[in-house]
Amino acid sequence: MNIEELEDLVRQMYASTMPGLSIDCIVFGFHDSAIKILSLRFNNADAWMLPNGLIFHKESIQQAAQRILLERTSLKDIFLKQFYTFGDLDRTNIEDMKTMMPFPSILEMVPKRAISIGYYALVEHSKVQPQLDFMTAECRWFGVDELPKMIFDHNKIVEIGLKSLRAQIDHLPIGYHLMPETFTMPELQKLHEAILGEPLDRANFQKRILSYDILERLEERRTGGAHKSPYVYRFIPEKYEAFLQREF
Amino acid sequence: MNIEELEDLVRQMYASTMPGLSIDCIVFGFHDSAIKILSLRFNNADAWMLPNGLIFHKESIQQAAQRILLERTSLKDIFLKQFYTFGDLDRTNIEDMKTMMPFPSILEMVPKRAISIGYYALVEHSKVQPQLDFMTAECRWFGVDELPKMIFDHNKIVEIGLKSLRAQIDHLPIGYHLMPETFTMPELQKLHEAILGEPLDRANFQKRILSYDILERLEERRTGGAHKSPYVYRFIPEKYEAFLQREF
DNA sequence: TATCATTGTGTCAAGGCGACACAATCAATG
DNA sequence: CATTGATTGTGTCGCCTTGACACAATGATA
Structure with missing residues (x-):
């Protein structure tokens, strides 16, 4: 050219x-x-x-x-x-x-x-x-x-x-678009920690996210690590959308 | 033309x-x-x-x-x-x-x-x-x-x-730019109510706004109404600016 | 089978916020 | 001048949220 x-x-x-x-x-x-x-x-x-x-x-x-x-x-x-x-x-x-x-x-x-x-x-x-x-x-x-x-x-x-x-x-569980289809709670927590740049308390994080009522806990568990196998979750698209439409 | x-x-x-x-x-x-x-x-x-x-x-x-x-x-x-x-x-x-x-x-x-x-x-x-x-x-x-x-x-x-x-x-006391130099607490509350479109509790509103530590209570009181004369406040510009610079 | 890092879940205290009560006040009224 | 009544300043109570922490459960590894 x-x-x-x-x-x-x-x-x-x-x-x-x-x-x-x-x-x-x-x-x-x-x-x-x-x-x-x-x-x-x-x-x-x-x-x-x-x-x-x-x-x-x-x-x-x-x-x-x-x-x-x-x-x-x-x-x-x-x-x-x-x-x-x-x-x-x-x-x-x-x-x-x-x-x-x-x-x-x-x-x-x-x-x-x-x-x-x-x-x-x-x-x-x-x-x-x-x-x-x-x-x-x-x-x-x-x-x-x-x-x-x-x-x-x-x-x-x-x-x-x-x-x-x-x-x-701070208000939204943004993970929906950033995480793979299925994921564990510790994985989702690491995402939030990465975005915020600070560690979060496991117990409180889990309670807060679950209270949003947008996750589904699947039957399977994530095995492989030499530890207690965590549950596997996925976002429920309809509930996630509904969550976004709320007040503010 | x-x-x-x-x-x-x-x-x-x-x-x-x-x-x-x-x-x-x-x-x-x-x-x-x-x-x-x-x-x-x-x-x-x-x-x-x-x-x-x-x-x-x-x-x-x-x-x-x-x-x-x-x-x-x-x-x-x-x-x-x-x-x-x-x-x-x-x-x-x-x-x-x-x-x-x-x-x-x-x-x-x-x-x-x-x-x-x-x-x-x-x-x-x-x-x-x-x-x-x-x-x-x-x-x-x-x-x-x-x-x-x-x-x-x-x-x-x-x-x-x-x-x-x-x-x-929800986070900011926006009144600084919308209110006159001096004003009373009920007046500021009316502003917030007008923006939010819903009534607010007097006591709680006052406590919250004052907790921001950006207002100065002046000597004078607003007389004229057939009621208890309210205090007159003004924004402290430096403290207001400092408030805006905080975390989030 | 014991170990140990990791995960799930419960408890407890502190702080924030809403709801409400009560005292103080000031012009209007007679 | 005392009374009235709406409005304002401030304190209290209880609930809910949130953070901090404890403890039990788990599963690969040694």
Whole structure:
């Protein structure tokens, strides 16, 4: 592909999307008792970033976020929550743009000022196979504390998104989207501990979660460990939905 | 002003702002023991709407919201909170646009699809003198239940904004921005009741608010009523700020 | 069969919150 | 000027939630 073709491609992309507006997604997964975030590296540059993209004229912002995530995770109907829109003047910086766009004629076409709508996604870690495309050199899970320096304000976006997720979990049993189909109570507890960043009391955690009346205890038990075999649970989708609809 | 001049004006406006992106503001005030919202009527059309505007290329979205509100309320440094970004495809509809823009050539220039960032503002009702400009025929306070049918999805925006405000007040003593400098405890209670839409117990309300340690009880008492004269309080700004910075 | 880390469950005390009671007060009333 | 009545300030009681902790049950391993 020569430079003229690339210019045409970029021109086309901008013509069919909302100019100066983008979506950034934080994809949360849970693995090895820790919260992981999907981050990707642009082309062959040293530019890590959150999964992001532009919004087509003929799609809602929610649909746009779903599409962007489908491209990265090949998962449909992902749980998505909009948490904040970032619109400071200095949130994008020209150095990061230059790193990503080594061609001055292309760089010229990129809007210098961009506003971005932040979404976070909750996905089941094991079901995701990070996908590459022609603009992506790498796509990896990172622990929250191991995140690389990312472009623009993406590290700050993660910070705000994490706060938002933590605020949610105080009221909601978020695990539904992050855990596998079946799980044990200690596993669910580790998820909550990972999100909150602090240990929880086993007994009280169990009582609280069960009081929500959204879990079903299955017949089977999880054997294999050299310990008392824990019960296996699963979320009851209808009851979970009902729980979300309550007061507040 | 002839139609060509108007076309130029609109062209200029769009050239200096973020296309397809706007800001809608809910201005909350408190008066007569009820929550009021500022709504304005466009030109001489029957088109009520929330205060709104476009975002200049050289201002942050927060600044844009402040500027838009300054034009309506002539208040500076208003308390503003971003609560949601609205981006459904059908949120704007062509009939409302036609009502507002009777000139086909102008209507042609208006983006058919628009995304809007929702902010709510908390202001002291008595300090606001609703301002008109050349595009605004009327600017009035409405009770939450007396709001007129507004254009686009503005009624829905109010609904979401109100929910957001109610969620806040469960944790925060929001009155700081809505009450006058000094006030009595029953007055503050009426504010909370107006926002929550349900009566609160006097004794418990007082205990809870005072426990936050953000109010100062003044020497004076509020006389005039044929009853026991209540104490007069005021917010201690530093302590209020400190309270906001706490855990969650 | 004993061991031991892990899990399920019960108990108990402290704190928070709602419901309610009672005293204090101030203008209006006669 | 004493009485009245609505309103306000404050204390108390009991329930429920939550946190802290204890103890029994379990199952692979040695």
